[in-house]
Amino acid sequence: MGRIKYILKDKLGIDKAIFYTLVGRSLGIPVSVLTIFFIARYLSPEEQGYYYTFGSIVALQVFFELGLTGIITQFVAHEASHLTWNGREFVGEEKYKSRLASLLRFCAKWYSLFAGFIVVLLLVAGLTFFNHYNAHGKDINWALPWIILVMGTAFNFLIAPITSFVEGLGKVKEMAQIRLIQQVCQPIVVWGGFILGAKLFVSGMDALLKVSVVLFFICNSSIFRMLKSIWKEKVSEVISYKKEIFPLQWRIAVSWISGYFIFQLFNPVLFATEGAKVAGQMGLTLQALNALQALTLSWINTKVPRISGLIALKEYVQLDTLFNKTFKQVMAIGITFVFLFVIVLITFQNLNITLFGVDFGTRFLPAIPLILMAWATISMMPVNCWATYLRCHKKEPLMLNSVVIGILCCTSTLLFGKLYGLMGIVCGFAVLRLISLLWIRYVYKIKKIEWHKK
Template structure:
């Protein structure tokens, strides 16, 4: 019976591990939502969520290469296999292409990590100093550690994306689950011991330590490819093979920062740390829901790319319909549950619930989260073709939401959330669906 239920739900090891990892993120996010108002005063809560949004600036330095790696490796691996010794077998030219990709990425990500630590760290510190209400001594040390650990984690991104492209989605998801459990347990303990904003460092530090150890003991294939001698005729050419896809992904990723991360710092700047904390808490809840809701789609992305590389259109569409329906059902159910639980806690007199945005704001964010589930899923399907049709959608949505965040944050959380949700429902979603039809119904 359990096996039949797993087949009905479309859950294999990779989906299960991804669901467990992202499901834990909802549980951890929920407990954090409860603990932060208990152990941080309103001003520090605002700093906590603003700092979390500012670390999202790493998107500006990654330039979309993680997504490019996943798709490129998946397409190459459709014609290769990994033997019992963890070595690649198959066409030598494709092995050389993967080896050249690994070497190129290692150089770029080390450079990008150094840039992030210096530029984003400095810009974030200036922003918090200029707009904040706390003395630098209460947040600067935590911000520096957070930036350094995030920079180190950025150097690990290509290795993890490479392993996911090789079909090891479940193994990477299991690592992320362990990281999150260790990091959040440490953070909650630090909060209860009165560590204040220093507690925010524990999750990225745990990720740094555990990822480094895991890659040293597990990523034998990556190390082999780094040492491999490459025939220059087979080497991957960045301008020819990556740049046409990457620059579009990079601009879409940059736009994603303005769409999902900018609003909380805008509220911090315009309405103060306390209001930023309320809105940041609400966004954290729905971002966690979106992350878990799209687990089915994300876990099957390498499989979609493999079907495309092998021209298996019917299998591709059947797979996508299944994962989309499961992702959407989960997201709708989760959003409805949030809208029931929050007012129920208020009715029971749980005063900490007042530290989250009011119910009308939550309802608007729930609508946006549901629409984004469809947008994320359709984008994953299209990007599995190694193209990025979402660029104009992302740039336009980012521009509109930036204006909405700047103007709306002056008026209030409800007005800003209404503008954000309206743009998502009336611009981003229909435009994405129009693009998706071209891929779901290719010309004969």
């Protein structure tokens, strides 16, 4: 057992936070696959269209969040690195406690305001949209499920800063445990809902479940006492949104928005040029590859509080030792996962293997487009690591890259998709991912030298 722990922790870098995150995300992959069977079994084709369109419209909340949750974790980690929790309160200089308290109050105001906007705008947008385009859904009960989903989405938005704040305080393991519990409970609610005839209500039920799990465990743990202690602190020195947060946030927001439009274009363009089947293959392939990427990024994401703290203390040697080790682990494990995924799928396709009566090989992209999209996914792994490292300095030097690559990807998808269909889209995307990889590597090296000289 000692040898196994040594290999997992020291060689592979799997601490408790990563372990819980990996288990949760590992569960997410089979859960997603099995959910497809339940959707096909218990929803009509028209209801299925409503189900996925619900998700697409709800995803617009990214335009309200604008990258703030990730920034919160970094700012909290910077301030908390100067404080110590003694079980009742934080001990340290008053200015750091004050800045933490000001940030917590700012989050409460910001997210409360925009949660209200989300409710109003999503309700109006959704009801208007579905009322206008309901030629095939006159007999479908969609209005009440949509309202419940919007409310669940708003509640999730409202508690998002709490989870980010808690992670910044160093409670990464605890938040990973909470997310794992969410992953375990999700299929019970979703699959059970489908079996019991809940149909489109399932999306709202899932959203409300996530909120309930987070609130229950935070309110019944020491985390609540920590947050209460910070909230009660007298605010004498504040974190300025205008001077400190906004200069970083607006750059990250541009990056997020660019990414949103890049990936949302694939399916509609393919649907128009090559039909629903190919669009479905692209959607499922992207979902699987993104899941693998998210799984491997557990290694770097769980290190954000530690990386941010080392930067705040200017412990650059220790910082680079931690980052370089984590980077190698991300790449080694990420490449292995993607390689195995591609090999298994190509084997299924060539041998016409079926599982549970479903030909999974034909549900994903053919071999060559699959390989190109796999390469694009692998190229994003080092990019995400470098981006995390740079942003933990509370700066955003990648905005120009995001905007330029976003515009080029959008243009490439529309143009080559129209001219060459699937192959045009994936070839253009693969080339642009290579350009982005080289560009961001250059920015990482230059900014690392520049910032650490100060």
